[in-house]
Amino acid sequence: MRLKIVVVLILLVLSTTISTANPGGKGDDVRSRDCAGSCHASSSSNGISTAILDIHFPDEVYAGLLIEVQTSVGEVEVSSTNMVGLALLINSDGAKDLPANEGWEIITDPNGGTNNYVEISDSFSSQNTVNRSWTLRAPSEPGIYELYLAVQHGTPEGGVAMSGISEINTVFVEEVPENLPRLADDWKPTNVRGIGEETTITIETINAESITVELMNGAEIVTIPVEDNQFIIPASVNPGIVQWRVILEGEGPTQTSPWFRLTAQEPGWEIDETALYLQGIAMFLLFAGLVLMRRPAGEDIVKNYDNTADISVEITPAQSVEVVSNSTETEDAISSPPLPEDGLPAGWTMEQWEYYGQEHLEKISRGEI
Amino acid sequence: MISSGTLHVISTELTVGMFALSGVAFLLCLLQKGPISREAVAHWALLGGLLATPLAIFTGINASPGDGLDNPLLANKMLLSMTSAGLAIGVLVRRKRGGDVDSRHAGIGMVSVALMLTTAGMGGEYSRSETLLFFVPKDTVFLFPIWASVILIILGLAILGKSAIEHRS
Known part of the structure; x- marks a missing residue:
């Protein structure tokens, strides 16, 4: 083996x-x-x-x-x-x-x-x-x-x-420079959008008198109309990146922004989280319950041949104690408390008595039963 | 300062180690081989693994780069871990109530361990795109409708209640 x-x-x-x-x-x-592992691994790795x-x-x-x-x-x-x-x-x-x-x-x-x-x-x-x-x-x-x-x-x-x-x-x-036309200090471009969505972008500027937005369309650069500092980038039908930039003119030197990249992504994977959590709880309870419901394989056999009550009725109390004390030699009865004079309580199995008998006897001694 | 990613590795090692130890001990119980302490080891290690599991889950959620359950693997991880936890709780409570550690009990304990280790293995697939568990569904989640889950919850509670009553009687 x-x-x-x-x-x-x-x-x-x-x-x-x-x-x-x-x-x-x-x-x-x-x-x-x-x-890359050089802190702990061998130099060969x-x-x-x-x-x-x-x-x-x-x-x-x-x-x-x-x-x-x-x-x-x-x-x-x-x-x-x-x-x-x-x-x-x-x-x-x-x-x-x-x-x-x-x-x-x-x-x-x-x-x-x-x-x-x-x-x-x-x-x-x-x-x-x-x-x-x-x-x-x-x-x-x-x-x-x-x-x-x-x-x-x-x-x-x-x-x-x-x-x-x-x-x-x-x-x-x-x-x-003091009069440099530029994008507002806290302005950030939009980086990501979904496929099939038009994107409206609002530009916030400082010292700019006119704004021109250019969109890179393949190798060609096209100008997009800007109204009220807003412009629209057409929807994308496939995942990919479109690049655009803004040219700002004013009293200071004309400024051209970096090419900003707008990535069109497929919709992310989504799931009904309520249904998922409920199913998780259901799995937890169901499987815990099924395990707890499982009876020992030999329980019926034990019940059929469990004649402890009959024996305890036939023998005297002293014998009962003696029988029980003799059984201490076996491993199963090491923790089993002595049986009462009238045998097992009604409805109890020997297995239950082994584990809960002592507690039952203590309740009797306290007069609770 | 320690990042959630590192903390998740630590807590996962703890959880997986406990469950793995429990699995080996349950295997010995199933085979009826090895030291007599195998039963105690199996159940205490299972309990230790269960206690460490919430820490692994919370650090894992914090370490995950996305927002919420945005990957089928994460959803399957959750369902598997809940199933495993249910089996483990059942095994522990049943043993606490005096149930025998027979072959079926040990077998269920091993199934619980296997599910939790599979869950951990899916974490490797999620974070590093590598796993030995080639059969793990990567794009599919078997999700019940809400009404079915509610029925199962009621059924589970009824079974738990019934087992508790039978235990007391």
């Missing part, structure tokens, strides 16, 4: 496959830099990525205003899922490295969310460079800031987690 169990356990262990951790990714999130990483900033970055940042990942071989995790960070220490710590705000990440870590699947290869755009709000305080691009990915052979981080990328954040 032991040999069979050992064989089964060995087969189970051998049936497992060796793979890198999280082959399906970890999901977009706000994350610090990942050590992790490595340094050979990816060429870069961050490209616009020529002018004003404090508190929106900017578009381009990141690129090139010359890297990844796992068969073609997935790479990208993270925008403010240092390479692996701690206190979130962009928000220095006042950066992620308005739109490459996947349409607001995370500093995103996972993207694309044609990564040693001959290819993959670019992604991020829309950020610059820190409200002018100064010199640093940003890093970190990556993590698998390898074509599997089994090794690769991580890498770019060189330091410095950006000078300038004071906003």
Whole structure:
């Protein structure tokens, strides 16, 4: 028997496959830099990525205003899922490295969310460079800031987690000119919408006398009419991204916003939560009840042959005690209290007496019965 | 500071470990092999796992990136865990009332453990897209209409009430 169990356990262990951790990714999130296992695992299970990483900033970055940042990942071989995790960070220490710590705000990440870590699947290869755009709000305080691009990915052979981080990328954040036409400080673009929904967007501006909105339609750029600072982006029939930007004119220099990305998504999975919770409660109660209703397999047999009451009637009280005391040699009666003179109480089984007999005797002694 | 994700891993390890220990002990009960303490281990470990389960659920909800039950796996996890918890409570209460640890009792205990471990395995499918449980339904949820669930709740309460009365009598 032991040999069979050992064989089964060995087969189970051998049936497992060796793979890198999280082959399906970890999901977009706000994350610090990942050590890719180098903190705890052996050096054979992790490595340094050979990816060429870069961050490209616009020529002018004003404090508190929106900017578009381009990141690129090139010359890297990844796992068969073609997935790479990208993270925008403010240092390479692996701690206190979130962009928000220095006042950066992620308005739109490459996947349409607001995370500093995103996972993207694309044609990564040693001959290819993959670019992604991020829309950020610059820190409200002018100064010199640093940003890093970190990556993590698998390898074509599997089994090794690769991580890498770019060189330091410095950006000078300038004071906003006094009369600069710009988007309002607290204005944020809409990132996501459902398929088949028109999207009405209201622009809030400062120092702007005229607003022009441009929509990228394939390789062509079309102008959308704006009325009362509002414009409509037509509905999308398929999941995908449309990009638009706003050109603001006023007394100061004309400003062109970053390309904002509006992602059309299929409706998410939904369920009637009330029905689900009720079914969960029903399952809980039903199965608990069914288990409690189950009678012991041999209960009927025990009842048929349980003649303890007859014996106790035929023998004297002293014998009864003696019989019971003799039975202490058996394991079953170790905890069984002595039977009363007139045998088991009406309706009791011996099994019930073993567990509740003592309590019954105590009640009799207290005069409660 | 510890994130919900990390706390969920800790609480899940606790829950799964307890249930796994209970499952092995129930297996020994079923086979009538091993030390006599197997019965106590099976039931106490099951109780420990049950107590740790709510912590795993709450941290799991907080660690989940979406809002609410937005994935069929999460719905199936909930139904499976509730079924498992019902079986486990039934097994524990039945034992407390003096029920024998026969083969069927041990078998039900193992089913409860298996359902809870399946639930945990589905968490791996949800968060990392990898699992050994290839049969787990990923897109399908067997959901009763509300009236059917209400009938089942009434039926469950009636069965529980009846078993309680029979136990007292």
